[in-house]
Amino acid sequence: MLGCVIHGRGDLRVEVLAEPAPGPGEVLVAVRYGGICGSDLHYWRHGGVGDFRLREPMVLGHEVVGTVLAHGSPDPSGVSRGAEAAVHPATPCGACPECARGLRNVCRDARYLGSAARTPHVQGGFAARIVVPAAQVRPLPAGLPLRRAALAEPLSVALHAVRRAGPVAGRRVLVTGAGPIGCLVVAAAKAAGAARVTATDLLPAALGFARAAGADTTVLAGDPETAEDQAGRPPAEEADVAVEASGTAAGLDACLRGVRRGGTVVQLGMLPPGRSPFAGNLLVGREIELRGAFRFDAEFDDALGLLAARPAFDRLISAVAPVTEAESAFALAADRERSCKVLLDFES
Structure with missing residues (x-):
């Protein structure tokens, strides 16, 4: 399968990656769309975001939607195979003082898709197949197309x-x-x-x-x-x-x-x-x-509902490019004279 891997400043590569298999409590998702975020652009252009610097190759991406292919055992998510779904990119630790106070978005030991905040880095979602904890998978509301659902993560922010x-x-x-x-x-x-x-x-x-x-x-x-x-x-x-x-x-x-x-x-x-x-x-x-304001938590579910109710969000999607053209898609996303949100398509 193909994935987008950042190796350093200006060094973005589309590589063949091994397809993962879900373990207990995990879900295998066939990614359809991935939104190129400002943080992805920072990793590409500068080798880091804020104080988070690249120290090893990392699969980018945290704005991803697709189709559930398989579950590990047991499956606590309740999301059936074949369901279209969005992936919440954060996995809070659940044990730190912030999590105990309900501030899961500022968890001191969180894992976040495509983030260099910790080492080893957390590999991201810009790959044709990804495995994520079942608790991070959200079935799409009725009437919400995958393309628009790709805005769920930034809308949650x-x-x-x-x-x-x-x-x-x-x-x-x-x-x-x-x-x-x-x-x-x-x-x-x-x-x-x-x-x-x-x-x-x-x-x-x-x-x-x-x-x-x-x-x-x-x-x-x-x-x-x-x-x-x-x-x-x-x-x-x-x-x-x-x-x-x-x-x-x-x-x-x-x-x-x-x-x-x-x-x-x-x-x-x-x-x-x-x-x-x-x-x-x-x-x-x-x-x-x-x-x-840092990231989000339960707002992800509210974002999916808002996207389902308002087709006008489609106006903010400027372009959809195949993953094989990732570098030109990143260049377009970085050109704010020509684009707002640019999506990668992992099935085209």
């Missing part, structure tokens, strides 16, 4: 970030960064009842995807005079909540300056490794609450 902000119904939300995650934060905020969502980005094409996701206002970062509004109104002066989804210090600064006094800022984007400049005086003088 977005849902968790919005929930970290607290209630957003009837409130004004600012999202800095209109990449795939930022656009899904826009959609998640609108689904949660936000009165008005403003998205900012450096690229006009990205703002087009943000509007497709439901943004009421889009602003070209660095040029506030170019604010666009579907309803022809000027953007709100201040937001009640801001979500930083660009992973840049400039994006965080924009959130701190764009949120009202007593407002909440959620840092979702992974900042570059090391120290980042930070407008701490704004945090103090305006009593802004700054919260982090």
Whole structure:
């Protein structure tokens, strides 16, 4: 079978891998689609994500969906053979203090598909066949096609970030960064009842995807005079909540300056490794609450339900490429002038 293996910075290879067999409590999944994530692009372009650096070859990918082929024994999942399913990429340890407090998404000993956070690295899902714990397999809701279901993992990240902000119904939300995650934060905020969502980005094409996701206002970062509004109104002066989804210090600064006094800022984007400049005086003088958002937990099931109910999410899928063309697909996914979410197809 074919799989996408990263060997180091700029060294992505499509290799023939041995097909795995499920053991007790495991499920064998035939992967159909895998979404190329920002973290996959970071491993490819930089050899790491944040403070997580590659130390050995690793199969990439954690946004995967497919068909259940076989179970190990026993099978506690209840997912029948032949069922179309999505794979939750996280396996918390269940024993650390964070897991005991219900904070499974920040488990100190979690395993996450396609992650170099631990050594040996956790091999990912960009392979034609993968074996995962049965508890990570979720049957798709009725009416949800596999192609759209591939957005479940990044939408879960977005849902968790919005929930970290607290209630957003009837409130004004600012999202800095209109990449795939930022656009899904826009959609998640609108689904949660936000009165008005403003998205900012450096690229006009990205703002087009943000509007497709439901943004009421889009602003070209660095040029506030170019604010666009579907309803022809000027953007709100201040937001009640801001979500930083660009992973840049400039994006965080924009959130701190764009949120009202007593407002909440959620840092979702992974900042570059090391120290980042930070407008701490704004945090103090305006009593802004700054919260982090890392991955997700139970939001995965909510994401599948939301995707099933809203076909409009299809607009965020820019292209689907066969796995044999993985490198060109990664290049397309990295070009935000031309794409939002790019999927690999492991059956074509």
